[in-house]
Amino acid sequence: MVKRIEEVVEQGGTNEIRPDFFREPPVKYTGGDLPWQWEEDGMVVTRSASWAAPGCHDGCGVLIYTDKQTGKFIKVEGDEDNPYYQGRLCARCITLKEAIYHPDRVLYPMKRDPKFRGQPDKWQRVTWDEAYALIKERFDEIKAKYGAKSIVFSLGTGRGTAPYMTRLQYAFGSSQYAYFLSGNSCYVPRVAASFVLMGAYTCPDTAQYFIDRYDHQGWVPPKNIFVWGNNPLIANADGNLGHWIVDCMKRGSKLITIDPKLTWLAAKSELWLQIRPGTDAALALAMGKIIVEEDLYDHEFVDNWCYGFEQYYEATKEWDLARASEVTWIPEEKIRRAAYLMAEKPSSVQWGLAIDMTMECIAGSAAIVDLWSITGQIDIPGGMITTHQPFNIQTWNPPDPAESLTIEEQKARIGGDDFPALKYSGVVLTQADMTIDQMLSSRPYKIRANWIQSTNALSCTAQQPDTRMEQAYCNAEFNVMLDPFMTPTAQACCDVFLPVCLYPERNGIRSIYYFVQNTNKACKPLGESKSDMEICWELGRQWNAEMWPGDTVEEFFSFTMKEVGMSFEETREENWIYPEFHYEKFRKGEQRPDGQLGFNTPTGRIELYSTLFGQWGQKPVPHYAEPPYSPYNVPDGFNKEEYLQRYPLIMTTGARQWASFHSEHRQIPHLRALHPNPEFEISPQTAAERGIKQGDWCWIENHIGRIQLKANIQPILDSRVVSLDHAWWFPERDAKDSLDKNGKRMGSYGTYASNPNVIIQAGCGESGFGNNCKSQLCQVYLCEPEEIYAQTDMAEIALRFAPNEELI
Amino acid sequence: MSENSQSTEAFGLLINYEYCTGCHSCEVSCQMEHNLPTDRWGIKLQKIGPWQIKQDVYQYDFVPIPTDQCDLCASRTSKGKKPLCVKHCQSLVMDYGKVNDLLKRFDGKSKFTIFVPKSGTKSEVIQVS
């Protein structure tokens, strides 16, 4: 059993971690008084919830306008009745029309002989039946000869496809569910740490559980919101919309922003902690020490609901202000002030990716969980509310592999037996680095095929050297890609391409926390494209029909949402369905499967000292680890002094832009125009020292290689730090790989030209999680004029990628 | 009509720019609604900052300014709908109406401005589409 803790836990209580467990009170509110479809001025309006592709996986409320006569897509607007975002939309959904009618959309299934990988003119159109038959034949053949475990199913941030793709692979018999960022260092580590320590996941309370939102009786705005390690206004990560923070600011919330960069939120903050990238855990430990020593903690909560307070305090002791300030580069007084603000009630923390992107991210996440725990913020109005998938709907989390895979099949999961934190914390992913290593080395056995769905791994998660991810995929005999657009990964590595339709063209379920809503099909998919869900359902049934109940994909949706007590057709009539939300569930026996008071952890308390980490051979208390490449630390094998002289700047990566979601949207004209070129931020002083002016193309180089980005001089940036965009590729450039003048590989659509991933050292921490993607070292210097790859020509992009409304 | 009463009849866009985050939703909504190319705007964001004013105090604002190609979404407002930029504004800092009514929204606590674009002044409007 993957999710079961087999060892007996001394401290008593249940020893089972079930991230998908919760006791759901009845349906509380719905939007059933509103129609889901009506007519207006010769158009049909369909109320729906967006859910990538395209866009992100937040699922804002939308109204889709289609032509009454032809049924064709006309436009999208926000849905003002929808409580989640109240009619607002970000630029990524606003430009939906340019995605729908994009001339580069792939509209038919295609195949290509593997010997022609990388050659764009070698694709051949096939029918869906042919494509399915080919996949089935090849996958079955590999399974018969080498076992289902030799096929890897990979996903990126996932556009809500995780439960469908994993069900497909479990129907096939493979437990190799992969996400390829080194150390799986995105979101999953924070979730894993939360479940181990709190038996639950928590989010800042911005009234998102209430249909009347900020007017709800009993809700109060957080007094303080800590924006920690993300730029939520742009990122909108993991179901929480960044502008909810602005809503709270208007209602009096103060901000404390922890970010190396002066973001807009940082500029508006009561307190901005300009942290050295990668040192968040040290800051959290130092704040904890002050909170304990200056008696700011919540005694009632700590005494009754926390476990291991003494050991926790012991772990913070070495973090006096002087040391913390030296490590984090934050002035002592500001750290102290942050600790005092954290202790005020209610305070909440909007944390993000920077926490995952350190080698010891689990320990770092724990350090932050402990702060909101000892100050008693959990499940109070305006604090950190516990959340989960409403009604156990399977639209975000994968199904439990134990339901369909044998013990043997589950055990085959790469890394599953090597890292207890991966084995026991409810995570069902493989360990990313081990998976790539195995794909490259074929040890202990060869990976023969890949199913690649909603990920463009070559642009988003490839890490050094630039060919690693590509080679790993290409070592397999047979690769299948599902996407709406041709991508570098598909072009360079794949043999079958299954075209995915966009959200106005399909049915589905929107649900990441808080509520559930149908995504309603408003128009026909262009060409022969199909939804991610439909494809998994159609193929999955061929392997194991029992796992896909229902005669239509909609009937299958009804099955996955059965605990709502309504069918897919019925939920459509309700628009949005919210469960009843209770504060302080832990005081009422609503936070544990056995109905006991407290939290769903072995001790029934928040584990400041983690009994599970202890069992797993990890340090049970939070701790800090210096990044492997930093001004104070360089790995053995390098001459430290020499290395620091050559690469003196901290390189932080993954800067989010309004115009894109990871590698998506580079081909959407009105989005590309907002941010046409890959950029990096640099301080005026650092730029001047190097003769760099605004807009100059520069090399960013370290011991692994170099990439080219355009300088954006930022007045308030620390002169020792540069910050880089991520996941660039250029849909307008050559689909074929090529070499630059010095023999550097550009990759398909130039994806290695400007992508920091290719100069980031891969490798995870002791837990199997975490990689310092946001804290590496580099040097920056001007490109010679003849070295510059290309300046984006917006006129060309506007022309080439103009929407073609004739597409059907 | 006296000059004064004419100004009260003017229509405009109110911006509570204290909370404008520079998200571009207004710009892009206008471009999509009015079929404007990538290098033409009915409303255009201006970025002011960031710079440091004094210790721990920064200037960093965004203000969207309607252009002569803004028709105040005449075809929407005539049907009682909000202009699309107003509807999609992610910080909910925009409003549309008669200048006199908009003025009442000034709360004396945060940074406001009202723009009366050419189309709000009753002089001839340049067709945006």
Ligand code: SF4
């Ligand atoms: S956050 Fe933006 S891209 Fe994501 S669903 Fe909402 S409007 Fe669409």
Ligand code: SF4
């Ligand atoms: S009111 Fe209409 S025309 Fe004017 S800027 Fe806003 S969206 Fe554009």
Ligand code: SF4
């Ligand atoms: S939509 Fe609103 S918050 Fe966004 S840039 Fe425009 S005015 Fe500012």
